[in-house]
Amino acid sequence: MTHVIRSVLLLSLVLGLALVPATGPLQAQSKGTIKIATQSPLSGGQAALGEGIKLGAQLAVEKFKAGVEKLGYKVELVPYDDQAKPDVGVANARNIIADKDILAVVGHLNSGVAIPSSEVYREVNLAMVSPANTNPTVTDRGYPNIYRVCGRDDVQGVVGSEFAASLKIKSVYIIHDKTTYGQGVAEYFRDDAKKKGLTVLGFEGTEEKSNFDPIITPLRAKNPDLIYFGGIYEQAAPFFKQAREKGVKAKFMGPDGLDSSDLAKIGGKAVVGMYYTSVAGPVTKYPKAKAFAEEFRKKFGKNPEPFSAQAYDAATITLKAMEMAGKSGKKLSREDVSTAVRKVKHSGITGTWEFDDKGDPRSALYFVLQVASDDPQKWGENKEVKRLTIAAPSLKKK
Amino acid sequence: MDFELLVGILPQVLLDGIILGFMYALIALGYTMVYGVLEFINFAHSEIFIIGAFVGVEIMLGLQSAGLLDALPWPVVLILVLMAGIAASGLVAVTVERVAYRPLRGTPRLIPLISAIGISFFLQDLIRLIESLWRNAFNLVYPTIDALNHRFVLTATIDISVKSLVVIAAALGILWLLHAVVNRTRVGTAIRAVAEDQAAASLMGINVNRIVSLTFLIGGAMGGAAGVLFGVQYGLINPYTGFIPGLKAFTAAVLGGIGNIPGAMLGGLVLGLLEAFAASYLSLLTNGAFGAEYKDIFAFSVLILILIFRPKGLLGEVVRERA
Numbered sequence: 068m069t070h071v072i073r074s075v076l077l078l079s080l081v082l083g084l085a086l087v088p089a090t091g092p093l094q095a096q097s098k099g100t101i102k103i104a105t106q107s108p109l110s111g112g113q114a115a116l117g118e119g120i121k122l123g124a125q126l127a128v129e130k131f132k133a134g135v136e137k138l139g140y141k142v143e144l145v146p147y148d149d150q151a152k153p154d155v156g157v158a159n160a161r162n163i164i165a166d167k168d169i170l171a172v173v174g175h176l177n178s179g180v181a182i183p184s185s186e187v188y189r190e191v192n193l194a195m196v197s198p199a200n201t202n203p204t205v206t207d208r209g210y211p212n213i214y215r216v217c218g219r220d221d222v223q224g225v226v227g228s229e230f231a232a233s234l235k236i237k238s239v240y241i242i243h244d245k246t247t248y249g250q251g252v253a254e255y256f257r258d259d260a261k262k263k264g265l266t267v268l269g270f271e272g273t274e275e276k277s278n279f280d281p282i283i284t285p286l287r288a289k290n291p292d293l294i295y296f297g298g299i300y301e302q303a304a305p306f307f308k309q310a311r312e313k314g315v316k317a318k319f320m321g322p323d324g325l326d327s328s329d330l331a332k333i334g335g336k337a338v339v340g341m342y343y344t345s346v347a348g349p350v351t352k353y354p355k356a357k358a359f360a361e362e363f364r365k366k367f368g369k370n371p372e373p374f375s376a377q378a379y380d381a382a383t384i385t386l387k388a389m390e391m392a393g394k395s396g397k398k399l400s401r402e403d404v405s406t407a408v409r410k411v412k413h414s415g416i417t418g419t420w421e422f423d424d425k426g427d428p429r430s431a432l433y434f435v436l437q438v439a440s441d442d443p444q445k446w447g448e449n450k451e452v453k454r455l456t457i458a459a460p461s462l463k464k465k
Numbered sequence: 466m467d468f469e470l471l472v473g474i475l476p477q478v479l480l481d482g483i484i485l486g487f488m489y490a491l492i493a494l495g496y497t498m499v500y501g502v503l504e505f506i507n508f509a510h511s512e513i514f515i516i517g518a519f520v521g522v523e524i525m526l527g528l529q530s531a532g533l534l535d536a537l538p539w540p541v542v543l544i545l546v547l548m549a550g551i552a553a554s555g556l557v558a559v560t561v562e563r564v565a566y567r568p569l570r571g572t573p574r575l576i577p578l579i580s581a582i583g584i585s586f587f588l589q590d591l592i593r594l595i596e597s598l599w600r601n602a603f604n605l606v607y608p609t610i611d612a613l614n615h616r617f618v619l620t621a622t623i624d625i626s627v628k629s630l631v632v633i634a635a636a637l638g639i640l641w642l643l644h645a646v647v648n649r650t651r652v653g654t655a656i657r658a659v660a661e662d663q664a665a666a667s668l669m670g671i672n673v674n675r676i677v678s679l680t681f682l683i684g685g686a687m688g689g690a691a692g693v694l695f696g697v698q699y700g701l702i703n704p705y706t707g708f709i710p711g712l713k714a715f716t717a718a719v720l721g722g723i724g725n726i727p728g729a730m731l732g733g734l735v736l737g738l739l740e741a742f743a744a745s746y747l748s749l750l751t752n753g754a755f756g757a758e759y760k761d762i763f764a765f766s767v768l769i770l771i772l773i774f775r776p777k778g779l780l781g782e783v784v785r786e787r788a
Binding site for chain 2: 110111269273281289332
């Protein structure tokens with residue numbers, strides 16, 4: 068009996084194989100599925116920004132996938148939630164490289180997550196185009212598959228301290244969140260502030276999220292003119308709020324991690340007038356992004372967050388690279404895509420992006436902005452105080 | 466080193482430490498009550514505490530959208546919110562005991578402990594699920610009541626806010642009330658009897674299950690009150706906020722002598738003061754080499770020392786009864 072079954076199975080297999088060429092012309096057109104992954108925090112305290120990255124990339128993929136689909140592929144976006152945690156990011160990265168259809172990653176939000184995760188991408192030469200990672204290490208390792216479409220903290224910190232010096236102040240007190248990103252940018256700010264002749268009254272890291280009394284008490288006694296917080300809004304906002312409540316009069320400042328409408332939601336009146344530097348200006352500040360913002364609102368029913376437009380550009384760049392690499396006709400590999408990104412020149416909605424030999428943009432925009440209102444809905448109307456175009460510093464030879 | 470600065474901020478650091486200490490003490494009372502009666506550490510207490518904070522913020526947001534937050538006088542708002550937090554946390558604590566601990570009574574000590582840790586994670590994610598479905602938010606912000614934020618400025622570097630005074634007053638009031646209930650009422654006598662010997666108490670006609678439920682109700686209620694006050698004091702909560710204060714409060718309870726009510730108060734104050742001192746002075750004393758981030762090392766080092774040299778805690782032997 069088993070012999071019969073086996074022969075039948077064998078026969079049908081042979082027949083099945085024989086039938087494949089018969090449907091040949093149809094099959095040849097479809098070369099399979101290409102997936103683009105996003106990694107950003109979709110849950111937890113930084114979900115607002117992370118969700119914005121995912122949706123920005125999603126919009127770009129839906130809009131521009133036709134070019135790659137013409138080559139015979141189906142294009143899909145697969146979002147991953149890195150929870151803003153390095154271990155989760157790395158675990159996701161392992162899953163991503165195991166899925167052979169994923170040919171590029173758009174992400175992450177946090178440099179501290181992007182750096183270890185990109186070590187995993189590098190093993191298989193998988194392109195990562197980051198919309199938001201500003202820590203210099205991200206590209207300074209010189210990996211051939213890592214790119215970003217935003218500025219760097221060693222420039223952002225200096226832009227911040229230069230602006231601080233121009234405020235005619237004498238002293239600063241610096242707090243950071245002990246992450247790769249927050250501490251990094253705070254150190255660049257500190258080093259340059261010292262050079263500019265500002266007195267640094269304190270430099271302190273904390274992971275505290277609710278009770279800032281023990282930090283505020285000595286700070287208040289030292290009476291700084293400016294407080295710089297290197298970190299993310301969900302920690303900075305309650306700190307600023309409690310500092311104001313305790314009568315601290317200093318001006319507030321921070322890097323682009325403070326750039327979220329949630330800062331106004333949590334901090335309220337305390338953060339009105341706060342300065343922040345950013346590698347991503349409000350969407351309203353990019354002339355080409357207006358249509359994007361409207362489309363985003365229409366589709367998702369909310370305003371784009373900072374980095375949504377950058378994620379849109381990053382995803383568009385990966386699609387463009389796939390199109391370029393796929394023109395040769397052979398099946399696309401991860402290698403092809405990550406090499407092709409370097410050759411892309413893309414005039415996107417947040418700038419004209421072109422990469423140097425380590426994956427940094429040849430020039431990036433830096434903004435100094437000021438919070439205009441304690442209404443989170445009006446976050447996009449924050450005042451642009453200054454705008455600079457600066458090239459990424461080239462890699463120092465050791 | 467700037468000696469003037471070190472001395473100058475001392476009163477404010479003391480004050481910060483006392484406020485934090487009362488906060489820990491309030492939470493620690495919940496651990497101590499349960500331990501006193503069942504000799505069991507309710508590791509889900511930090512979530513019961515944060516449930517109070519969540520119910521509190523929801524009530525306040527509700528009042529705000531109804532336009533009542535500014536219309537009502539602040540003590541009324543505060544009492545309303547406290548009552549809601551107390552009721553919610555008390556009920557959750559009783560339910561948790563009924564569902565997760567009572568079926569395990571009589572099993573080896575490790576079993577209910579593991580169950581408690583499980584419940585703790587379950588409650589964290591339950592709060593997170595409810596809040597993300599209900600508000601699509603992770604962090605919740607306590608609405609500001611200006612009267613509570615008013616500060617009494619004593620000198621240029623020392624001041625105290627109304628809400629800090631409220632925390633201290635509430636902690637002292639609740640401590641007094643608890644002490645009175647445990648020592649001067651029939652129910653209190655029953656609680657002490659169950660703490661002493663469950664079997665003997667039941668032979669004397671005490672319904673042990675009812676007394677245990679009651680203990681969880683009281684412990685949970687105090688956790689809820691602490692949660693609301695925590696939210697009012699520090700302003701921002703999320704589903705995981707309870708974990709660290711809960712752990713510190715547990716430490717405070719052990720420090721003071723777990724199962725001992727004045728001990729929880731003392732332990733809370735010692736821990737709060739230590740933390741405030743370490744966090745404020747570390748950076749100043751070491752010239753920035755160590756910062757506030759190392760404050761917990763000191764608090765927990767003291768705990769270890771206490772456990773080595775005085776295993777029953779600071780007040781562990783003075784009062785013999787366990788509740």
